[in-house]
Amino acid sequence: xxxxxxxxxxxxxxxxxxxxxxxxxxxxxxxxxxxxxxxxxxxxxxxxxxxxxxxxxxxxxxxxxxxxxxxxxxxxxxxxxxxxxxxxxxxxxxxxxxxxxxxxxxxxxxxxxxxxxxxxxxxxxxxxxxxxxxxxxxxxxxxxxxxxxxxxxxxxxxxxxxxxxxxxxxxxxxxxxxxxxxxxxxxxxxxxxxxxxxxxxxxxxxxxxxxxxxxxxxxxxxxxxxxxxxxxxxxxxxxxxxxxxxxxxxxxxxxxxxxxxxxxxxxxxxxxxxxxxxxxxxxxxxxxxxxxxxxxxxxxxxxxxxxxxxxxxxxxxxxxxxxxxxxxxxxxxxxxxxxxxxxxxxxxxxxxxxxxxxxxxxxxxxxxxxxxxxxxxxxxxxxxxxxxxxxxxxxxxxxxxxxxxxxxxxx
Ligand SMILES: [Zn+2]
Numbered sequence: 001x002x003x004x005x006x007x008x009x010x011x012x013x014x015x016x017x018x019x020x021x022x023x024x025x026x027x028x029x030x031x032x033x034x035x036x037x038x039x040x041x042x043x044x045x046x047x048x049x050x051x052x053x054x055x056x057x058x059x060x061x062x063x064x065x066x067x068x069x070x071x072x073x074x075x076x077x078x079x080x081x082x083x084x085x086x087x088x089x090x091x092x093x094x095x096x097x098x099x100x101x102x103x104x105x106x107x108x109x110x111x112x113x114x115x116x117x118x119x120x121x122x123x124x125x126x127x128x129x130x131x132x133x134x135x136x137x138x139x140x141x142x143x144x145x146x147x148x149x150x151x152x153x154x155x156x157x158x159x160x161x162x163x164x165x166x167x168x169x170x171x172x173x174x175x176x177x178x179x180x181x182x183x184x185x186x187x188x189x190x191x192x193x194x195x196x197x198x199x200x201x202x203x204x205x206x207x208x209x210x211x212x213x214x215x216x217x218x219x220x221x222x223x224x225x226x227x228x229x230x231x232x233x234x235x236x237x238x239x240x241x242x243x244x245x246x247x248x249x250x251x252x253x254x255x256x257x258x259x260x261x262x263x264x265x266x267x268x269x270x271x272x273x274x275x276x277x278x279x280x281x282x283x284x285x286x287x288x289x290x291x292x293x294x295x296x297x298x299x300x301x302x303x304x305x306x307x308x309x310x311x312x313x314x315x316x317x318x319x320x321x322x323x324x325x326x327x328x329x330x331x332x333x334x335x336x337x338x339x340x341x342x343x344x345x346x347x348x349x350x351x352x353x354x355x356x357x358x359x360x361x362x363x364x365x366x367x368x369x370x371x372x373x374x375x376x377x378x379x380x381x382x383x384x385x386x387x388x389x390x391x392x393x394x395x396x397x398x399x400x401x402x403x404x405x406x407x408x409x410x411x
Contacts, residue, residue, distance in 0.1 A: 003123050003210075008041040009063045011209070014314045015287070033287065034206035034314045036245075037063050037213055039253060048224055048259060052077045055111050055217040061253060063213050064118050071118045071147040073104035075111050076217050080225040080372070085345040090361040094231060094370040098222060099348055100377065105138040105166070107351075107377035108215065108243065112203050113139040116211025121147050125199035129154070129192055131185040132202075133239070133303045133353075134163025135377055140201050141172025152198065156185045158303035160351075160382045180298055182240070182307040204311030205242050212242045212312065219250025222372060223259060230264050231370030235357045238268035238277045238316065238327075239305040243376065245315025248323065264372075266325040267364065268316065269356040271335060274298035274306050278327040280313065281320055287313040301385050302335055304353030304377065326364070334359035339379060339386065349379035 003023045012019040015033035028035055043060035052058070055076030064070065080098045087095035100108035113136065120128050127150040130140045137153035144151035151172040155164060157180045164174050177185045186202055193200040205212045222230065236244050244266060251263035268277050280290040290313045298306040310316055320327055330338070338358030343349045350358075357373040364371060379386070397403045 003119065004065070006063050006065050008039060008060075010038045010040060011035045012038040014318060034209070036205060036209050036249070036315055038249075039063075042257065048220070052221065052224070055114065055214060058217050058220050061216070061220070062115055063210055064115065064122065068118065068122045070114065071121060071143050072114055073110065073142065073146060075103050075114045075214075077221065078102050080222060081346075083346050086342065086358070086361075089341070089345065091366070092361070092368065092371055095361075096226070096231060096370075096372040097346065097348065098218060098372055098374045100218075100375055101348065101350060101354075105135075105142045106381055107135040107139065108218065108374070109135045109139040109203060109377075110143070111214035111217060112211040112242070113143045113201065113214070115214035116201050116203075116208070117143045117147055117149065119210045120199035120201065121149065123199075126150060127152065127196070127198045128201040129189050129198040130201040131156070131182060131189045131204070132159065133182075133306060134159045134167075134381065135304055136201075136203050137167035137172060137174060138163055138170065138381075141167040141170035144172065145170045154185050154189055156180060156182060156306075158298070158300075158306040160303055160384070162383070163381050166381065180306070180308075181294070182311075183294060183309050186311070203242050204240050205245065205315060206311050206313075212246050215243050215246035216250030216253065218374060219247050219254065223254055228260065230260065231372045232265055232368055233267055233364060233371045234264045234374065235267040235269060235360055235364075235371060236374045237302070237305055237353055237356045237376055238270050239307040239353070240309070240311035241268065241277060241316025242312040243374070244268045244277075244319050245312045247374070248319035249315060263323050266319050266323045267328060267360060268320055268325070269328045269330060269360040271300035271302045271305055271356060272329040272331050273300040274302075274308070275329045276308065276310050277313075277316060277320070278329050280310065280317060281327040287317060290317070300335075301332055302353040302356060303382075304351065305356065328360045328363050330356050330359035330363075336385065340390070342375070343379065348375060350375045351377045351379045351382040352385045353377060354379075
């Protein structure tokens with residue numbers, strides 16, 4: 001299965017600068033590194049003035065040719081809300097939350113899977129296979145159902161049980177691979193896709209460069225939702241680094257189109273227990289060196305971030321370096337506290353893999369001029385992570401006196 005060229009897209013290497021319209025290279029013919037897509041399209045300014053109904057509003061910047069029907073459940077077009085109570089808690093002058101929990105299956109991965117599965121169907125695939133810690137499993141299974149296709153999801157040891165039940169409910173075939181290494185599961189995925197002719201839908205840009213394009217639309221939406229008055233920082237969770245790289249490339253599209261002068265500073269956040277991005281930044285490593293140093297035995301409650309290597313390091317590392325950004329790590333305790341704080345101050349229940357961005361707010365430079373946190377996935381899928389009072393047991397009452405004793409009564 002190879003894709004017909006899309007006239008306005010180039011396949012570009014961030015390593016040696018190679019760029020071409022040809023679609024049949026799996027890796028860069030110049031240096032053997034991964035390729036990513038780059039749009040040359042110049043859509044009318046009006047698309048940034050009309051409110052989007054889904055990410056397909058921006059289809060001229062996506063790698064799906066005109067006339068191809070998207071596989072869509074209404075993904076994207078998520079709210080960006082001012083978070084005044086949380087802002088005050090951290091002494092910030094402005095805090096926006098880009099709330100991705102409202103996507104059709106509860107995470108930002110729907111943006112990527114909608115684009116990826118549309119591409120898969122367009123080139124004639126009937127089965128998709130993906131490695132997942134849970135969110136991609138749900139998304140791939142739901143969108144495959146929508147498209148009348150078959151989804152097979154390979155999950156590693158960090159997957160939350162509720163996510164696997166959700167994926168299976170959509171009809172996805174869930175297969176456990178008993179390892180803690182994302183790299184090993186992806187290798188198996190790639191071999192299965194080659195042997196059986198399945199479309200490889202894993203959201204790891206170094207192996208599959210189409211689906212990650214869907215995540216760029218978060219940058220386009222933020223530009224519109226702020227009227228172009230973007231915050232100094234955009235803070236995103238990092239597992240393989242695909243979201244970080246995509247948000248950077250989305251803002252770079254806006255620079256190319258003359259809509260903004262420069263990309264906001266980008267901050268990638270990882271659990272301290274699995275931090276290959278922070279390690280590569282600290283040590284000055286490039287993509288190849290980072291690949292040569294997988295994180296040994298990741299162990300974190302943020303299962304969506306438990307990737308032992310940066311599958312999108314070719315875009316995630318320059319996203320930090322070229323925007324004068326930061327890679328921040330947070331402890332397991334800080335992640336749980338971030339999850340509790342976001343729910344209790346702003347009414348948004350996120351999963352541990354999203355809560356890292358709340359924990360990072362205390363670690364940004366104090367003079368920061370505006371921050372946007374991307375809240376990537378719903379906590380409803382991972383409630384077992386919740387400890388403390390929210391986990392129960394809950395007291396019982398049947399009389400008014402008992403209610404008064406429990407709650408303090410009026411007020
Ligand atoms: Zn190259």
